[in-house]
Amino acid sequence: MTTGYPVVPPQVDLANLEHEVLAFWREDDTFAESLRRRADAPRWTFYEGPPTANGRPGTHHVEARVFKDVFPRFKSMQGFRVDRKAGWDCQGLHVEVGVEKELGVSGKQAIEAFGIAEFNARCRESVQRSTAEFEQLTQRMAYWVDMSQAYRTMDASYIQSVWWSLKEIYDKGLLYEAHRISPYCPRCETALSDHELGQPGGYETVVDPSVYVRFPLTSGQLAGHAALLVWTTTPWTLVSNTAVAVNPDVEYVVATDGSETLVVAAQLFDTVLGEGWTIESRLSGRSMEFWTYQRPFELVSFPKGSRVQSPKGSRVQSPKGSRVQSPKPEAHFVVLGDYVTTDDGTGLVHQSPAFGADDMAICTAYGLPVVNPVRRDGHFEDSVGLVGGQFFKHADT
Structure with missing residues (x-):
């Protein structure tokens, strides 16, 4: 054909x-x-x-x-x-880190010692x-x-x-001014983008300590009688504890072993307390909203009047069902958070808004202050008792 x-x-x-x-x-x-x-x-x-x-x-x-x-x-x-x-x-950081490796220097202070103008020139060339x-x-x-x-x-x-x-x-x-949680590098003393964090070495599998902490109640029907039991894998953030979050729709129990009384999620009672403990009463997470407690460390100040309103223009809202007309302590009270689960821990979550996105969202909704006692280089401010001058992860222990 x-x-x-x-x-x-x-x-x-x-x-x-x-x-x-x-x-x-x-x-x-x-x-x-x-x-x-x-x-x-x-x-x-x-x-x-x-x-x-x-x-x-x-x-x-x-x-x-x-x-x-x-x-x-x-x-x-x-x-x-x-x-x-x-x-x-x-x-961007990928450019600067590459030049650091070429020069054999590491960190912001080393760059400043080398000379910012010369370092910038090397970056422009690269x-x-x-x-x-x-x-x-x-x-x-x-x-x-x-x-x-x-x-x-x-x-x-x-x-x-x-x-x-x-x-x-x-x-x-x-445009409005507010706090935002971002990945951060204390070596570079700068925030990281998601792309930078996704580079090789951005994530590592590590073993972190976890602790159970008692927060004695100072108001509400259990004031002076019971303590909130909180579990956290970031002990260093307890220094700036601002609130404790509970799930409004989860059932909690008040349990005692005869010597002390603790509040935990009912679903986690056997796992966390178990044998030797008896349940005195049950209550909903919603009923505990705004109960105040004694914070674990008195190492940083929460100045009077530090409670703030959500910034104009932001989309932060109080959680559904929250009692808007409420007592207004500066900090250290129970807040409601739908993200709190009973998958592990105690069903009560320690809140430090400077160091967690969920914490920031819920605490901002309640007008709570953001207290950050950690310097740009990842060390606690020298004025902070007990952990002053320490690298934040070293403060875990």
Whole structure:
């Protein structure tokens, strides 16, 4: 059977064919021509989420760019003029840590001793080392993007645009001041992004101590008679204990062994207390809201008037069913938290809002203060009794 199609050779040199197509696109200026032909078409602009050129490109860059390339090509096929602007990510901890390794220094103090200006210059140099290899990869994988006018996050014009954006957000009343829980590196003395935390070495399996702590009640129907029993795997945060959370819909028991009386979740009674203990009474978590207790350590101050309102513009709300009109001690009372479970522990959770996202959310809803006695370098403030000057994890013991 005869057709009008050219005969396909039995052996196709795919690598050579690739270079022929790329050469044609380059000589024909195909990418630029696709934009010129749509000069008056509606625009759909693409800014590349930029790679960092302080290391050689890898297969993950190819994968990411394939996904990114799909959308501009699709919009082009729909008739849009699609300007595609490349970029370079020039800032971030991954850049700085890489330069630290090259210089043989470690940590913020070592960088300051080396000289911040010189360190910044080394960082600027490092993020431009592999741009040629990235540009070659861009061409070889047929990723159409304008590399000739790529933006760089370290350029003053780019930084100014970020400040402009922040001002616009502020002027619209969309910016407010509040606390936020973020991953943090005491060595670098900086917050970490989720991406940085996900790098190799970001997570390790470690063994942490756990402790049971009594919180004697000072108000409510059990004041002077019983204590809340709390279990925690972060003993160092007890220094800044602010509240104890219970689940409003969980049943709790008041139990005694004849010498002391403790409050735990009914479902965990056998596991936590067990033989030798008897149940005196039962009560709901909701009924304990706002009961006050004696905190375990009097090492940091909670100044009078430290209770605050949720910041204007935030979405923090008091938990469902909370008695809004309530006694208002500065801190150290029972709060309601739907996230409290009876999977382990005692069903009562120690709250230190400076060191936990759940703690922060619930304590902010109750207007409780955020007390952080730990310095930027991960050591307790020298003025804190018992643990002053210690690295926070060493304070566990």
